[in-house]
Amino acid sequence: MKGKVGRAATVLILVALASSCTKDGAEVSGIEGSRMDMQEAAERADGILDAVLAEIQPGVEWTHGPTTTGVCDVTRRRTVMTIVSAGRRGSFLGLVDRFWRKSEYRIKAVNDDVDVPAIFAQTGDGFGVSLIVGDKGQVFFEVDSPCVRESDVADPVAKPSGPSYAGIEVIPRPNVHSDFWSAGAS
Numbered sequence: 001m002k003g004k005v006g007r008a009a010t011v012l013i014l015v016a017l018a019s020s021c022t023k024d025g026a027e028v029s030g031i032e033g034s035r036m037d038m039q040e041a042a043e044r045a046d047g048i049l050d051a052v053l054a055e056i057q058p059g060v061e062w063t064h065g066p067t068t069t070g071v072c073d074v075t076r077r078r079t080v081m082t083i084v085s086a087g088r089r090g091s092f093l094g095l096v097d098r099f100w101r102k103s104e105y106r107i108k109a110v111n112d113d114v115d116v117p118a119i120f121a122q123t124g125d126g127f128g129v130s131l132i133v134g135d136k137g138q139v140f141f142e143v144d145s146p147c148v149r150e151s152d153v154a155d156p157v158a159k160p161s162g163p164s165y166a167g168i169e170v171i172p173r174p175n176v177h178s179d180f181w182s183a184g185a186s
Helices: 002-018 038-055 086-102
Strands: 062-064 074-080 106-111 118-122 128-133 139-144
Touching: 038 074, 038 086, 038 128, 038 139, 086 106, 086 118, 086 128
Parallel strands: none
Antiparallel strands: 062 074, 074 139, 106 118, 118 128, 128 139
């Protein structure tokens, strides 16, 4: 138990480092006086998520996670509902890592712990991007904006590739079988 708590704490620290934000936006983005507002940042985050999920072949089913806003930032999330077996997780993470590097994202940290593998990156315009494999192998993608102007934020417009769990407090465990990604899973 102690080892799992330590690994979880390490992942939380890495997430905090990867998504730090200051009021003026300078720390994360290097952009003085960003003209982007929260809605535009949410749309940019959606585009980042769309791109990485389109890169994953064979495709996976996903659903929207909750959108959250801070004082000057917005976070969009997507949860993969396809079962990614332990034997396929390395391939999954490798595919995403290569795509982010090809997209010139800066890889900030990689957690190669088999229980909670994760990749934390940053786009050239200061968006923090992460992939975390959680309990039961469920894959989570998250995009955190740099500090932007405050505004209202609408729900994402992209339709999930599987069932929508909008309005449900807890997204279920992965429940979609893939001949490729779920190989070897029970």
